[in-house]
Amino acid sequence: MSTRSLFVAVFALSAALVLAQAPNLGKPASPADIAAWDLNILPDGTGLPAGSGTAADGARVYGTKCAGCHGPEGKGGTAAKLVGGEPVKNMSSEKTIAGFWPYSTTLFDYIRRAMPFQQPRSLSNEEVYSLTAYILSQNKLIGQSDAMNAQTLPKVKMPNRDGFIVRFPERTP
Numbered sequence: 001m002s003t004r005s006l007f008v009a010v011f012a013l014s015a016a017l018v019l020a021q022a023p024n025l026g027k028p029a030s031p032a033d034i035a036a037w038d039l040n041i042l043p044d045g046t047g048l049p050a051g052s053g054t055a056a057d058g059a060r061v062y063g064t065k066c067a068g069c070h071g072p073e074g075k076g077g078t079a080a081k082l083v084g085g086e087p088v089k090n091m092s093s094e095k096t097i098a099g100f101w102p103y104s105t106t107l108f109d110y111i112r113r114a115m116p117f118q119q120p121r122s123l124s125n126e127e128v129y130s131l132t133a134y135i136l137s138q139n140k141l142i143g144q145s146d147a148m149n150a151q152t153l154p155k156v157k158m159p160n161r162d163g164f165i166v167r168f169p170e171r172t173p
Contacts, residue, residue, distance in 0.1 A: 052126065055143075062131060082138070108128055111123065
């Protein structure tokens with residue numbers, strides 16, 4: 001047996017012993033587990049779920065589930081400011097939704113995945129569309145009565161849309 005073959009055999013045996021002594025924490029992810037987290041929303045709206053919401057509906061949801069962290073009307077609290085801010089001029093600028101984010105669909109995606117902070121993924125699609133509409137409306141990017149859904153949300157042009165280099169230009173709206 002060559003030195004290389006011996007090394008490979010010892011390495012394989014060591015790996016098997018380590019795996020045999022694994023702490024058995026958690027469980028392997030099933031296809032259903034993975035599907036529940038497959039929530040990607042692309043800039044063109046691919047992946048947006050059914051549902052709809054308006055700024056008025058979003059104001060009510062915001063008041064009960066968001067204002068405690070983001071402050072009244074999204075203008076600042078213990079968490080990030082959601083409304084206002086200047087367009088980003090350099091990487092040290094404040095990165096607010098209207099001044100930095102290139103796509104409105106990113107806002108929906110982030111809210112659905114991560115908010116509220118203490119209960120991520122607990123909002124219904126209607127609540128997420130409503131909150132997205134509320135935040136966009138507060139930033140004067142849509143009207144108060146505009147409904148956001150899978151068709152209308154990707155059409156909202158964010159002020160900093162052209163401030164990024166697009167990796168996959170064929171996928172942008």
